[in-house]
Amino acid sequence: MINIFLVDDHPILLEGIKSMLNGISHLNITGTARDAKETLEKLNDGVAADLILLDLNLPGDGGIELCKQLRKLVPSVKLAFLTSSNDGFIVLKAIQSGANGYILKSVEMDEVVYAINRIMAGQSFISKEANLAMISALQTLPPTAKEKVALTRREKEILQLILDGLTSQEMADKLFLSTHTIDSHRKNMLQKFGAHNTHALIKIVSKMKLLE
Amino acid sequence: MRIHLKYIIISAFLLSAAGAWGQKSDIDSLQNLLNKSHDTGRVSITFQIGRSYWFRRNIPVATTYLLEAIKLSDQWKYYPYQINAINLLANAKLKLQQYDSAFYYLQLAIRKGKQRKDTVFLPVLYETYHNAYYELGDYKTSLQYALMAAEGYEVSEDPAIKNQAKFAFIAAGRIFRELGQYDKAIYYFEKAYDKAKQSSKILSVINALLNIATVYTLENKLEESKKIYDTVIVLDKDYLNHENSMYAHEGLGQIEIQQKNYNEAIKHFKKALKYAEEKSLINHRNNLLTGLGKALFLRRDYAEAESILTQSLGLSNAANDLKNIQASYAVLSQLKKEQGNYDQALRYFELSQQYKDSLINTERFRITNNLETLYRTQYKENQILQLQSENANDKVVLLRRKQMLFIAGGVLMLISFTFILYYRNNLHKQLVVRKEQQIQSEKINSLEKESKVIAMQSLVEGQEAERSRVARDIHDSLGSLLSIVKLRLSVLKKDHPQLAQNDMFVSTLEILDETLPELRRITHNLAPEVLTKIGLKEAILEFCSKIKTANSLHVTVQLYGLEERLKPTIESSLFRIVQELLQNVLKHSGASEVILQINVREEHLTLTIEDNGQGFDVNELKNRQSLGLAAIENRAISLNGFFYIDSQKNVGTTATVEIPLPVAS
Structure with a gap:
């Protein structure tokens, strides 16, 4: 049984995801939160979580900041984004902030479950589209070796x-x-x-x- | 069993209203009148035509006339029909399920009413509010409005208006009925009945009675219910339109089925069907056919029952009436079982279950959607209010500034005038005055420039804020909801593998797959997420890499000192400038190389974009316009900066933007 904690600021989505994941036999939603503050409070109160699924768009500092905080506070808990943003640089920042996975909300249910299983098995997971976007973002960055400087x-x-x-x-x-x-x-x-x-x-x- | 309660209420309401205003109101003769009248009469005639179309359920045409009536009444400053027109418009929007617009018109009506201190209209608007919230499934708020409407009508001294309370009572009753509180439902329907009797409006009486009968049926007081239906049929005889008789016969048919008097039931359904053919009630025929089919089946006329039910299925499919399809399949399944055809019975049973599932899902989806609408409507309202108050503040500030300038100018003139008179003969002192004058006018100039910057700033910032708000709304809300829809469909597909063979289902998924990237493309163009969430540097890198891959243009990006993020307004304005300038290069220059360079040093930023294209004459107004240079300049001004462009034929163009950066606090 995998205990999952869900963070999304959109009440309807929160309910939707919750009911769908609860329909999977080995998954158990132990709690939900709408923002960073509520998340930290609930985890402090001892809500069980093996995996925290985060949205990127959270009120205040957003999901990436929360992910950084959680990585420090609960290092053993797996963290993954479940979001609809698939901009390459954002994926990159999200992974850099310590997430074990990046799952797009636009994928099918099977993929969400597969991603959760993989992350819980100690691996990482990035949805294909997000992965491609991240790679092209990486390619736009100047190489570390000094690039030839052009003069106007x-x-x-x-x-x-x-x-x-x-x-x-x-x-x-x-x-x-x-x-x-x-x-x-x-x-x-x-x-x-x-x-x-x-x-x-x-x-x-x-x-x-x-x-x- | 469930008669189509809501249908009864709405149609009965409309009919009674139509009756009150003259059912045979002839649109043609109104049109003739309209062509002749050229004054305030035009307002009322236009309104009446709109209303007539509304009663004929021709909503698009009704909307056109109502909008025209509202416009005319503003033009002529003749207001008696305006709020009524806006209210009808709100009702029309409700019919089209455009709840946002409906709420908008309602709020408009309330505002206009308050402006004119006109409170008579309020209950009518409450009634529409009640309708809206009822449609949205928020029964609590809906009930509140119904009761407020009733109270509003009741306190009126005009007996005709006081009598309108009957509609609000019916409204309250139907909510209680929906909630299963039959006692209270009956209480309100009876109040409506009393009011209707007072006004001796037969249609209103019938409406109240039909409602009471449905509750009695639900409460299993079948005999009472039957009596009332019989009364309705008698009362309805004198009317041209027998819609109400149709409903009564349908109700009676259902009761007879319950009491196992199938022959009676069949008679009632057949009568109801006759009325349904007579009038424009075709849409209700499938319900009646299903009822008839059920009665025939129970009387063991299997062949006839099957043919009737098949007819009903055909009509229901055409009308996409899931509820009725489900009901018909359920009866057909039982019928086949009775005939010993278990294969067919099982197939029909499965079909019926499938439709039941999709009914539940549709309902759930509707409620979810409606909650979302409510939430958004409220959110938008708050935003509008906030913006309005901010605008008002801005206006006050601008006004004050104007006044200050005016006063300063006036004072200056007075002073100088006095000086000139007083020191007329003193050359030396006159020079002093001139000097002073010059200083003052310079001051005014700089004040004016400052106000120009402020105006530009608020314009540009407002646009950006609005863009990113719209983008965020679309992306976060609509995008996420669509994603959930997709997730749900994938669960559905897994649970029902046969759906993979359903073309409709498969193509729906395909459309959804195309919708999501499209939505992202739109929001990206409005306000790129990477710009707001990550920063200008990455946004520029990404934009340039897209240009590189899509075109044969080689872009060299050199960004220096851009490690820290800048103020959001500066970042978004600079990004727009970069986008516009690079698009100009792409569209007009024919260049093969472009250098994009940003240097950030000591509270100062320089952006340079240089191409090796064909160049153009920068002084020619035509060029400036076609290249949108004024817009770029405005953005630069809004950042307190400068924009200049330098171009040489066959050498290339260099565009430079320089802006001061506020000291980081």
């Missing part, structure tokens, strides 16, 4: 003028810009290349052959 046209222009030895005022006059804008571009470039001053910037740029 204006930045190239200014960099060239810096190399030519012009002062900010001279550059401003030449490019019909304010010195403030020139400085802004200069600082942006320092930030981009992680350089502390213009001298270091020139060194890096010439090494990377960005102006040729």
Whole structure:
């Protein structure tokens, strides 16, 4: 028998999920809560739970914050999201917050039960669609190795003028810009290349052959 | 046994009302009048036409006329029919099960009534409220409104209005009947009966009597019930429309079945069927056929019973009347059992059970849905109230600011005027005045600019807030509910494997599977979840990766100093700007490369989007309009920032947004 605690802010859904899971012979819903506060109170009162199923959209700080808290408070209890959000970055954050599973509400009942069984067997589970979304989110992140930095046209222009030895005022006059804008571009470039001053910037740029 | 109680009530109510207002009101002659009248008379005629269509149950046309009547009465400032029209409109919306709209119109009516200090209308609106909550299954609130309506009518000094209480009594009675409290039901129906007698409106009397009879039947006081039905039939004789006789005969038929007088029962059902053919009561025929079939079966006329029940099934299927389909299958199953055809009997029994299940499910789903409607309606109301009070505040602030500017301007003019007069001959002092004048007008300019920023800010923020609220509502509520529907269907499929062969069921699941991603796409476009929940950085990365995969455009994203989250309004505005600018690049530039760069340094953010496309003349108004540059500029202004765009033919375009960031507190 698996004891499950359900957290969802939507009363109708809470009832719906509860009645459906209760229909599965080896599952037992021991309690439900509408938000983080109620969840913590009930668990404090000793409601039994082997698995907590959480919604992402909870009032206040949301499901991810609650998941983090629960991971610390009840480390032995399995945690899984049962939610309708399937944005890749959200799935990623949810898993990072310590969840053992991520189940979409749009799947069929069989999959929910399968996921619960797998999580209780010590494995993890992410619904297929959510998994795909997470992978494409991961792919958009820049690789850890320094990616080639691209310069905008204006930045190239200014960099060239810096190399030519012009002062900010001279550059401003030449490019019909304010010195403030020139400085802004200069600082942006320092930030981009992680350089502390213009001298270091020139060194890096010439090494990377960005102006040729 | 269960007669279609609700049907009786509603139709009886409508009929009696129609009777009161002249059943033969001729729409054509009203139309003629309408063409001739050009003053306030138009309002009342338009209303009357709408009402006539309403009684003919032509709801779409009725709605058109009623809306027109409301508009006209506002135009002519002639209000006597307005609340009635709004109330009928609310009733029409109820008929269409558009509860949100119905509540909206009711609240509108109450507001308008209060504005004009008109309280006569209140009970009528309470009655509609009662109807709405009754439909929604909230009997408690429904009863409250019914009783409030009754009280409202009773205190009136106008006897005609006082008499209207009968409708509210009927309303209260039917709830008690639904709740199984027959004593109280009878109490209210009898009160209605007394009122109806006073007004000597036969149709109202009949209506009350029919209701009393149904309760007696439920209480098993069959003889009393029969007597009342007989009275109804006598009273109804003089009317053109024998709808009520039909109901009476049906009730009698049911009673005779209970008393095992099948021959009598058959006679009653046949009479009822005759009336049903006479009038536009075709929809009720299947109920009568089922009753007749049952009586015939009990009299052991199996062949005839089967043919009648098959007819009933055909009609019920066409009308999607699950209740009646179920009842017909139940009788057919018994019939086959009696005939010794156990195979068929079992099949019919299973069918009947199936329909029973789906009936229960439909009912449960209806209640769930209705609860949701109630919850949302209330929620929306609160939001509207809140917004209204906020708007009012804003207006006051703006008004004050305007007044301040005006006063400041006035004072300035006075001062300068005095100065000019006084120091007319003093050149030196005159210069001082000029200087002062200049400073003041600069101040006014900056004040004006500030108010422009504030106006823009509230506009942009309001739009964003509304977008994300709508998106959240759709996603969290509708999305989750749809998911539950899908979960439930999957349970159903598991429990009834034969459903996998049912095309209707399978295609329903398929549609649902298409609906969910569609819903997510819509909410994503309104307000991407990743933006609100995770942050601008990830939202931009995701958006750009989508552009990359869908187009041959190479996007280089460079985000610096964006590790911390920014204020939600800044994030959403910047995200919209990024979306709009990148879409411009995609649509118009023909570029192959684009750099998107954000630098956050020292309370200052720069966004640069640069492409290598064909470029355009930035000074040409046409270009600015087609590219939606004004909208982008407005967003930048709303963030106290600047937007500028620089473009060179055949080199490319650079768009830059600079905004100050508030110091993190």
